[in-house]
Amino acid sequence: MLQEVLLAGDPAEKVDFMIHEVFSYQxxxxxxxxxxxxxxxxxxxxxxxxxxxxxxxxxxxxxEIPSGFQNFLEIIVEFLDGMVDKTMGKRGKGFRNYIGTxxxxxxxxxxxxxxxxxPPTADYGVTLPLGVVTFLLIHIxxxxxxSVKAIWKDKCSPLPAWFPLWLxxxxxxxxxxxxxxxxxxxxxVLSGTVxxxxxYGLLSKVAYAWPAVLHVYFDLFSGAIQTYVFCMLxxxxxxxxxxxxxxxxxxxxxxxEQDEAAEPEKEAA
Amino acid sequence: MGEFNQAFIYGCxxxxxxxxxxxxxxxxxxxxxAAGYGANAVGRNPGxxxxxxxxxxLGQAVAxxxxxxxxxxxxxxxxxxxxxx
Numbered sequence: 001m002l003q004e005v006l007l008a009g010d011p012a013e014k015v016d017f018m019i020h021e022v023f024s025y026q027x028x029x030x031x032x033x034x035x036x037x038x039x040x041x042x043x044x045x046x047x048x049x050x051x052x053x054x055x056x057x058x059x060x061x062x063x064e065i066p067s068g069f070q071n072f073l074e075i076i077v078e079f080l081d082g083m084v085d086k087t088m089g090k091r092g093k094g095f096r097n098y099i100g101t102x103x104x105x106x107x108x109x110x111x112x113x114x115x116x117x118x119p120p121t122a123d124y125g126v127t128l129p130l131g132v133v134t135f136l137l138i139h140i141x142x143x144x145x146x147s148v149k150a151i152w153k154d155k156c157s158p159l160p161a162w163f164p165l166w167l168x169x170x171x172x173x174x175x176x177x178x179x180x181x182x183x184x185x186x187x188x189v190l191s192g193t194v195x196x197x198x199x200y201g202l203l204s205k206v207a208y209a210w211p212a213v214l215h216v217y218f219d220l221f222s223g224a225i226q227t228y229v230f231c232m233l234x235x236x237x238x239x240x241x242x243x244x245x246x247x248x249x250x251x252x253x254x255x256x257e258q259d260e261a262a263e264p265e266k267e268a269a
Numbered sequence: 270m271g272e273f274n275q276a277f278i279y280g281c282x283x284x285x286x287x288x289x290x291x292x293x294x295x296x297x298x299x300x301x302x303a304a305g306y307g308a309n310a311v312g313r314n315p316g317x318x319x320x321x322x323x324x325x326x327l328g329q330a331v332a333x334x335x336x337x338x339x340x341x342x343x344x345x346x347x348x349x350x351x352x353x354x
Binding site: 183184228232 | 323326327331334344
């Protein structure tokens with residue numbers, strides 16, 4: 001009876017990766033439910049606040065030659081700033097703070113599964129706001145750096161601007177961005193959570209030590225990759241909305257350059 | 270709905286969930302192709318390994334999305350149980 005050796009009891013009772021209600025209260029006639037997602041989110045945010053306060057204290061007494069914790073913090077900050085600068089170029093300086101913050105937040109949320117928490121990013125209510133913030137940033141920056149005429153032309157893009165047949169399709173494409181961004185992060189973290197719940201729920205009699213390997217893959221590797229991807233895609237979309245760094249100046253060619261350009265043609269003829 | 274009972278609908282939902290995760294084939298092929306070309310590019314130009322890897326990971330993550338939609342549909346069918354009598 002292999003099944004009785006391996007599987008523990010009734011599978012449907014043991015496998016548990018759902019969000020549970022901790023307590024609920026009435027607010028303006030609506031029932032507000034505080035769930036395990038809220039609790040895990042609170043733990044992650046408190047950890048980050050403690051981390052940031054400690055980091056602030058270190059940098060208040062920063063030494064010229066960094067050592068210990070200061071070294072660690074400088075590596076993190078340099079990595080995040082370098083990532084934003086490399087991807088977004090000149091106009092990306094203002095986005096360093098936002099990208100760095102969501103990077104650390106999503107990373108800590110994803111790897112909180114290691115500590116037995118249910119990762120907050122495995123709740124669509126956490127990832128959808130992140131996608132919506134990205135969506136707002138894209139379009140605010142689009143209107144900030146481009147004229148309305150240029151945006152209209154871009155939205156009708158494969159066809160000329162006076163014939164907006166393609167406009168609805170481009171608009172659907174715009175609204176698909178936050179949905180696909182948030183669903184990608186959500187489904188990746190959820191799949192890891194479900195796999196771990198299946199292992200611990202169904203194989204609980206033999207789940208000793210070896211699920212650590214799965215934790216490394218599902219929590220650390222997958223979580224880090226998805227964090228990186230979310231931040232990279234956010235930066236890429238914002239950069240595309242902003243447009244090129246500087247409008248290339250097309251100065252009229254001097255006569256000498258025109259002659260030089262014309263000469264090879266003559267020789268070829 | 271006299272002919273069909275709830276168990277029949279749950280069974281059909283389970284079959285549908287199994288069919289939905291067939292969507293995983295596409296991203297598998299796509300990610301494999303991306304990784305293959307990534308390895309090819311690193312072989313040609315080992316100096317640009319960092320850029321190639323980050324571009325490859327980005328492309329793979331975007332390609333993964335369709336498979337994850339399949340997974341989500343399977344999850345909805347199995348656990349949210351949207352079809353009830």
